[in-house]
Amino acid sequence: xxxxxxxxxxxxxxxxxxxxxxxxxxxxxxxMSRPLLITDRGLADMQITTxxxxxxxxxxxxxxxxxxxxxxxxxxxxxxxxxxxxxxxHDGVVAFxxxxxxxxxKLVAFLAGQTRPLWDFxxxxxxxxRADADAIAPIVAVPTTAGTGSEVxxxxxxxxxxxxxxxxxxxxxxxxxxxxxxxxxxxxxxKFITAGTGLDAFAxxxxxxxxxxxxxxxxxxxxxGMRLVKEYLPRAYADGTDLEARAQMMSAxxxxxxxxxKGLGAIHALSHPIGAIYHTHHGTTxxxxxxxxxxxxxxxxxxxxxxxxxxxxxxxxxxxFCAYVDNLNASMGIPRTLxxxxxxxxxxxxxVEGALADPSTGGNPIEMTRDNTRELLLKIL
Numbered sequence: 001x002x003x004x005x006x007x008x009x010x011x012x013x014x015x016x017x018x019x020x021x022x023x024x025x026x027x028x029x030x031x032m033s034r035p036l037l038i039t040d041r042g043l044a045d046m047q048i049t050t051x052x053x054x055x056x057x058x059x060x061x062x063x064x065x066x067x068x069x070x071x072x073x074x075x076x077x078x079x080x081x082x083x084x085x086x087x088x089x090h091d092g093v094v095a096f097x098x099x100x101x102x103x104x105x106k107l108v109a110f111l112a113g114q115t116r117p118l119w120d121f122x123x124x125x126x127x128x129x130r131a132d133a134d135a136i137a138p139i140v141a142v143p144t145t146a147g148t149g150s151e152v153x154x155x156x157x158x159x160x161x162x163x164x165x166x167x168x169x170x171x172x173x174x175x176x177x178x179x180x181x182x183x184x185x186x187x188x189x190x191k192f193i194t195a196g197t198g199l200d201a202f203a204x205x206x207x208x209x210x211x212x213x214x215x216x217x218x219x220x221x222x223x224x225g226m227r228l229v230k231e232y233l234p235r236a237y238a239d240g241t242d243l244e245a246r247a248q249m250m251s252a253x254x255x256x257x258x259x260x261x262k263g264l265g266a267i268h269a270l271s272h273p274i275g276a277i278y279h280t281h282h283g284t285t286x287x288x289x290x291x292x293x294x295x296x297x298x299x300x301x302x303x304x305x306x307x308x309x310x311x312x313x314x315x316x317x318x319x320x321f322c323a324y325v326d327n328l329n330a331s332m333g334i335p336r337t338l339x340x341x342x343x344x345x346x347x348x349x350x351x352v353e354g355a356l357a358d359p360s361t362g363g364n365p366i367e368m369t370r371d372n373t374r375e376l377l378l379k380i381l
Contacts (some may be wrong), residue, residue, distance in 0.1 A: 005011065010175065014180050014183040018056030027061055027092065034061065035091070039069065039102045043096070049186050057354045070100065071271045072159045072166070072275055075161060081108035096140075098104045111301070127170075139177060142179070146249035150257065153189065154175045164276045168359055182252075186249070191240070194233075197253070198236065199328075199329070200282070201257075204253075205221075207256070207265045207363065208222040209226070213363060214222075225255035228255070229252050234328075265364035267289045269355040270371050271286045278346075280343070283346060293376070294325065295322065296366060296376050297366050302318040348378065
């Protein structure tokens with residue numbers, strides 16, 4: 001089976017090995033002639049990035065890069081990126097990398113033409129309508145990990161560095177015009193990043209599938225996304241050069257991010273404040289939280305995960321699914337507790353308040369209260 005295709009859902013996606021060679025034509029399709037490539041510091045000097053810049057330069061599109069992006073990007077990174085965008089006279093963004101580069105790249109393209117401050121566009125009610133939609137620059141997204149799925153998302157997760165809170169900035173035009181999913185770009189990922197990002201994709205699917213909201217298209221996508229992770233994440237983890245496994249994980253990541261239009265839940269509600277305060281890896285934090293959250297939600301999700309376990313070929317229904325998650329985490333060196341992530345003296349009250357304020361709480365099948373969220377967090381701690 002050829003793992004190369006062009007998809008139009010949820011946006012234009014050029015999927016397949018070697019398709020980074022099409023970066024110049026993707027920029028042209030998006031209507032940009034002077035793009036700014038935005039990525040994180042760790043990727044800035046890597047071969048996959050310099051080769052992409054070579055391709056842009058050879059096509060007469062310049063060689064501009066901005067990489068002052070933190071692992072949990074914040075408003076300071078955004079302001080610096082907007083300055084670089086304006087100073088360089090750019091007309092679009094190539095968002096390149098994992099979740100941090102993709103989220104910051106999309107945000108810069110959004111903010112560069114706005115007059116209101118960043119936090120005026122937080123994902124609250126209809127605040128997104130405050131934006132001048134015509135002033136949003138075009139975006140081409142190129143993921144280099146298989147986890148967040150930000151390449152097909154309509155939002156960016158940005159940390160407020162003053163309050164250590166993760167905020168979601170939303171606008172429909174955050175959705176990139178063109179996405180290039182080239183699994184060859186993920187071959188160099190180290191094992192711990194392969195695990196953390198892959199389990200992030202799995203968490204997106206698990207939470208979307210758990211959400212009580214009605215969205216049968218997302219429900220189906222979440223279920224198949226879980227299957228792809230189950231089949232191919234262990235392979236990608238064991239052999240980073242397994243291109244079929246890398247490709248299938250890129251699909252799972254995009255599917256998870258599309259599916260969670262249906263909602264997220266307590267896993268993300270907890271991992272957002274934990275990551276903002278203690279700077280832990282997002283996907284790995286999700287993986288640590290997942291077993292306890294499955295038990296927390298058990299009374300509301302047991303029947304649907306009986307169905308999921310049957311589809312996934314996992315014996316034992318819901319209990320078997322939970323045992324599978326425990327074993328999957330252990331096989332990839334995921335700590336069982338937050339202390340295993342190096343967190344000491346966790347501020348329980350602060351994390352609980354952050355979790356309850358996070359928009360992900362609205363998709364959890366069990367209502368999160370101050371008391372039960374505190375109890376849940378203590379189990380993970």
